[in-house]
Amino acid sequence: MGRTDSLAKLALAYGVHLTRRRLSPPRSQLQNLLDMYRPDGLGPLTTDEQERHPRLIGCINCGLCALAAGRMGKTRLPDLASAYLRLYARLGDASADVEGDEPDWEAAAAACPVGVPLPEVAAVVRRLAAG
């Protein structure tokens, strides 16, 4: 009974939907979506960053880059990929953490056993943290 009733109501809604689509021309709702969820930190990665994403977050937090090159601002280098990029929707609340000095990126990248492109990670984190 519940199933039959549910399907009947959905069928009616489908008819109404198709009629409405015929009568009113569709318009883009993309901007609505972006505006609606901007306060929630959604929509920040660019297409290029998304393509590179698996490599950007490949860090296994072994700590070797920190031994080689220390920190970016107050943040220990492995934390950039293993914590900051992980929580990217909330980075706007943590921008103070990544302000400050640049480490020796070459030394840091050379020390990484899994080839995380650390300068790229840092650039993405800083861009997202700046909003």
Place this chain on the structure above:
Amino acid sequence: MSQPSANDVIVVGGGVTGAGIARDLSLRGLSVLLLEKGDWGAGTSGASSWMIHGGPRYLEFDWDTTRLSTKDAGHIVTIARNIVYRIVFIIPVLPHDKNNIERMETAMEVYDRFQPLKKSHPHVRLTAEEARQVEPGLTSEMVGAVSMEEWGVDPHRLVFANVQDAVAHGARALNHTRVIDLVKDGGSVIGVRYRSQDGTTTEARARVVVNAAGPWVPEVSRLAGTEVRLRPAKGIHIVYPHRISKFAVSCESIDGRDLLMVSHGGFTLLGTTDDDFYGDLDSMDVLADEVEYLLQAFERVFPAIRSFRPVRTTSGVRPTLFKWRHYEDELSRRYQVFDHATDGVEGFVTIAGGKLSMYRLMAEETSDTVCKKLGHQAPCVTATQPLPGSESDMEPADELGRRCGIPALAVVKLQSRHGSRAEAVLDDSRSGRLVCRCEPLTEAELAYAARSEQVYSLADAFRRVGLAGGPCAGAACVIRAAEVIGRELGWSASQRFDAAREFLSGSWLGRAPVLGHAGWAQEELVQGSMRGLFS
């Protein structure tokens, strides 16, 4: 054996429903004892998809479940406002999906009628190009997409917030305490016999015993000499230790089921399977076939999925009400409260079925039944009374971080667990030190959890404060964490060592099914850094 304690109600089972019942009854002024054989929320609740959702798929089977679920989700979003967050799905439609884009949008239009009940926005329809613009990882083969909004929540924190509030209103709550028998007098249940984690056996009396044991409901019912039939359904998730997409994504599996890839704060859950389960509830393996079933489905809509490194799996069993013949996925997530007086067993009530989104309502109805049996008249207030941490607004993360000397990101995570009570957790001289850097988790919060949140093991700390939940999977933090917890609980050096070993070997069970090339390399690193722990 010690002297029996007297309570109005004993609740067996510390998942979200049991914890919710304990809170509800305590707020109504009854004395409650809540018992959980493992840790709070360690069973079905913790193995969920971490969502308070209305379940649009139930629209095909039972609109009433969707209505009840969204309405109660709205209450939960209100009372837990500081620990819930929006999850926005992009649902791509591919050429041969069972629902074309018009049918999919129709479902969302219907679901939009329920969305205001849980304070959510209506759907948006996107062209294929627009969908790839907002979520570049999606396949170019899709014909269009719709959005859908739900709420995310850490079920472990939700369960514990209910436990905390029950205790604040006079309840006693014991985890790692197994009910080994029910105490009976003729045809009535008058109490329970339980074994504490130190091995002692205790008897406690109550006017009503509530069986809220989730998939273990039939087992507890048998102790009372009555029967409740379930059709347990196993569900697994693959866990990625990062947010791998901006939006959550839904897709269709090879057998036409709806699967979800849900982006939570710092990790992604990909699931879930839904299979009849006949095995041992206390020992569940994740099978390679189950993992492949999920990956195969998501590869179709999110082609890069296999290039991301999963860190572990979760598995749980849904306590679905028994029904013959329907496919697992079609079974309603309805629930039922059984007063076993109708079977000739007085003083015994069972709650079975349901889902996380309806836990508060399930707790309310169970508590109504209990109060009626006891002749106790007090209204339910759990729909409006905030849970601990959601009483007031949260302070901006960077301000609190500056004042307490910890990174703002650590404050963000701290607030996601403790809400407006975050600063009280940091009231400790060690607040600035991070013990788990991936999470990031401070020593102060971990020590607080051991002192004040019934954390007795590293696995409890994983559930309570997210210890070792990140990409390092514990390699960089478990030894230090064992030191911190051990200091609070008075562990010897060998106990700390054993705790770390137990945690790593326990978490291995969930990790092994998804370790790929990089995963094995990481595992070698863990083994190397902890040489001796595994010998």
